Amino acid sequence: MPRHLKGGSLSEKGETMNWYAIHTKPREEALAQTSLQREGIETFYPKLRRRRTIRRVRRWVVGPLFPGYIFARFNLETSRRLVCYASGVANIVSFGGRPAVVDDQIIAAILEHAVNDVVTVAPPKFEPGDLVEIQEGPLRGLQGIFEREMSDSERVVVLLQTIASAARVQLPRDQIAKI
Numbered sequence: 729m730p731r732h733l734k735g736g737s738l739s740e741k742g743e744t745m746n747w748y749a750i751h752t753k754p755r756e757e758a759l760a761q762t763s764l765q766r767e768g769i770e771t772f773y774p775k776l777r778r779r780r781t782i783r784r785v786r787r788w789v790v791g792p793l794f795p796g797y798i799f800a801r802f803n804l805e806t807s808r809r810l811v812c813y814a815s816g817v818a819n820i821v822s823f824g825g826r827p828a829v830v831d832d833q834i835i836a837a838i839l840e841h842a843v844n845d846v847v848t849v850a851p852p853k854f855e856p857g858d859l860v861e862i863q864e865g866p867l868r869g870l871q872g873i874f875e876r877e878m879s880d881s882e883r884v885v886v887l888l889q890t891i892a893s894a895a896r897v898q899l900p901r902d903q904i905a906k907i
Contacts, residue, residue, distance in 0.1 A: 743805075746804065747831075748802070748804070748811075748829065748830060749797050749828065750798050750799065750811065750820055753817070753818050757773055757795075757797070757816070762815075763816055763817070764811065764814050767807075769802050770800065771800050772798065772799040772838075772839070773799075774799075774842060775790050775791060775847070776847050777789070777848040781864065786900060793838070851902055852905070852906065854877075856874060856875060859871060859872075859907045860905060863902075863903055863905050864903045867897065872886040872887050872888040873887045877901070882900060883898050883901060884900075884901050
C-alpha cells in the first residue's frame with residue numbers, strides 16, 4: 729500500500745485525508761489494523777525490534793513501538809464512525825473533544841527509520857570512563873564506570889565502586905545505561 733505523505737492531501741474522491749492516532753483496545757493493535765484495512769482505511773502500525781531476556785535467554789522480540797496505538801489516514805467527516813467502531817479500536821486520540829491530526833512529517837520520520845514497519849534500536853555506544861547504571865539482573869541499580877567491550881560485543885566490562893573496594897563485572901551490553 730503506497731504511503732501518501734502530503735499534509736491534508738486529497739484522496740481520489742477529492743476528500744481531505746489526514747493521519748490520526750488511533751487508541752486500540754489492550755494488545756489489539758494488529759486486529760485494529762486489519763479491521764481498518766479491510767474497510768479501505770490506510771494504516772501504519774510501527775513495531776519495535778529489541779533484545780529482551782525471556783526465561784534467562786537473550787532474544788530479539790518485536791512488539792508495538794507505541795503500545796495501544798496505531799496510525800490511520802482517512803477523511804474525518806466521512807470515515808470517523810467507521811474507524812471508531814472497527815474491531816480492536818477504542819477511540820481516536822482527541823484533545824478538547826476534537827481528533828488530533830498527526831503531522832505527516834512525524835509519520836515520515838518513523839517510516840524513515842523502519843524496514844517493513846519495524847524499527848530496530850541500535851545498542852547505545854559507550855566510551856571508556858562513561859558513568860553507567862545497571863538496569864537489569866541482581867546488580868540492578870548499581871552504578872559503575874564503563875571499562876571496555878568484550879570481543880563478542882554483546883558483553884561489556886564495568887568497574888563497580890563499592891564501599892570496601894572496586895570490582896570488575898561482565899554484563900550483557902543492554903543491561904546498562906549511561907547516566
